[in-house]
Amino acid sequence: MIINLYTNQMQLKLTFKLMALLGAILFISSCSDDDEEEMVPMSFANSDYQSAYEFTLGDTLVINQEIQNIPLNTSFSWVMGETVIATTKNVEYILGEAGTFAIEFNAKADNDSLFRAYQLTVNDPYELYFRPKTESSSEYISEIIEYKPAPGQFINDAYGTMEAAAKIVGGKSDLLSLGAWGGYVVFTFDHTIENQEDAKDFVVYGNAMNGLSEPGIVQVSFDGNGNGLPDDAWYELAGSAHDAETTLLDYATTYTNPGEHADVPWVDNRDTSGSVLVSSYHAQNYYPLFIEEQEEVTFSGTKVSPTINSNGFVSIDALEWGYVDNFDAEYSTYGGNALEIDWAVDADGNVVDLKGIDFVKVYSGVQENAGWLGEVSTEIKGASDLSMIN
Numbered sequence: 001m002i003i004n005l006y007t008n009q010m011q012l013k014l015t016f017k018l019m020a021l022l023g024a025i026l027f028i029s030s031c032s033d034d035d036e037e038e039m040v041p042m043s044f045a046n047s048d049y050q051s052a053y054e055f056t057l058g059d060t061l062v063i064n065q066e067i068q069n070i071p072l073n074t075s076f077s078w079v080m081g082e083t084v085i086a087t088t089k090n091v092e093y094i095l096g097e098a099g100t101f102a103i104e105f106n107a108k109a110d111n112d113s114l115f116r117a118y119q120l121t122v123n124d125p126y127e128l129y130f131r132p133k134t135e136s137s138s139e140y141i142s143e144i145i146e147y148k149p150a151p152g153q154f155i156n157d158a159y160g161t162m163e164a165a166a167k168i169v170g171g172k173s174d175l176l177s178l179g180a181w182g183g184y185v186v187f188t189f190d191h192t193i194e195n196q197e198d199a200k201d202f203v204v205y206g207n208a209m210n211g212l213s214e215p216g217i218v219q220v221s222f223d224g225n226g227n228g229l230p231d232d233a234w235y236e237l238a239g240s241a242h243d244a245e246t247t248l249l250d251y252a253t254t255y256t257n258p259g260e261h262a263d264v265p266w267v268d269n270r271d272t273s274g275s276v277l278v279s280s281y282h283a284q285n286y287y288p289l290f291i292e293e294q295e296e297v298t299f300s301g302t303k304v305s306p307t308i309n310s311n312g313f314v315s316i317d318a319l320e321w322g323y324v325d326n327f328d329a330e331y332s333t334y335g336g337n338a339l340e341i342d343w344a345v346d347a348d349g350n351v352v353d354l355k356g357i358d359f360v361k362v363y364s365g366v367q368e369n370a371g372w373l374g375e376v377s378t379e380i381k382g383a384s385d386l387s388m389i390n
């Protein structure tokens, strides 16, 4: 009996030990299951990816990575050539240098990592599309791309027709009126006008005289996509009055066709209205009858306000510099206004770096009825590449 009792106790102890061991094994095995779940390596959601990119200088490179199972404390890096351009999962980077570059993306965790390589080509549009002048290049305008004057006393008449616009090609002896504020002409040359360093670059000829300035505002554009069309970014040459208190930026005015010889009503985007007043000296409808918009037309840009003196004889003072048909200090030297491409600013007023320009837009910068002078309206007689006339 004693032996039996002893044996039973032994069996009981053995059973407890086995159960404890089993429990431990179960515990360990369940723990190792959890570990395996956390150890699933990170991976790209997409196995195929675009590895080669082509951009234009100034574009923004954007690549978004989709990655699964990213462990905590994972660090990311994008290296372009030798330069770290981002330390985030996705990259957004403005390309400021032309050339061909290798890009490496790395994701690194304690016991895991991912890698991808890319090839990037950044094109300089000036290298691709700059049209240098040659022996046979003309210094003058080669083509009128668009002529859309605002209403004015010369519009639909001698100086305000499509025929008049065509005449300022190739010379500087004919006159083209742009009408009241906003009316414009867009032209090009047979080569790119180079931005000469520390020197003005092109001249626009007008009919300004002392006391008779009608400032026109100039915008420029480079054919950055090389298609020969002015569908690229435009930049305004910020003349001396660009930041003046009396200057209105983001200005717009809509003119309505009166359908006859009558004052042409307008309303601007500041809820001001007025009219381009007709005179008996010009008996035609002042509204441009050859443009597409025959009900009403809207122009937009900057409005400047030169001083108009009306003590007896009306006269209009020149703005200091940077405008067309404007009798500034240099006007007599050039017989027109010499302009600097470095004056170009973007819509936020930031200076832009242009190596050359293909397209020029000139628009009337003033909205005033100046007594016997009629509406203040910019006239131009042509334009030339200043580097070819010195």
Ligand SMILES: [Ca+2]
Binding pocket: 195, 196, 197, 198, 199, 200, 201, 340, 341, 342
């Ligand atoms: Ca220059």
Ligand SMILES: [Ca+2]
Binding pocket: 222, 223, 224, 225, 226, 227, 228, 229, 230, 231, 232
């Ligand atoms: Ca273009």
Ligand SMILES: [Ca+2]
Binding pocket: 177, 214, 375, 376, 377, 378, 379
């Ligand atoms: Ca005029």
Ligand SMILES: [Ca+2]
Binding pocket: 206, 207, 208, 212, 213, 214, 325, 377, 378, 379
């Ligand atoms: Ca004039």
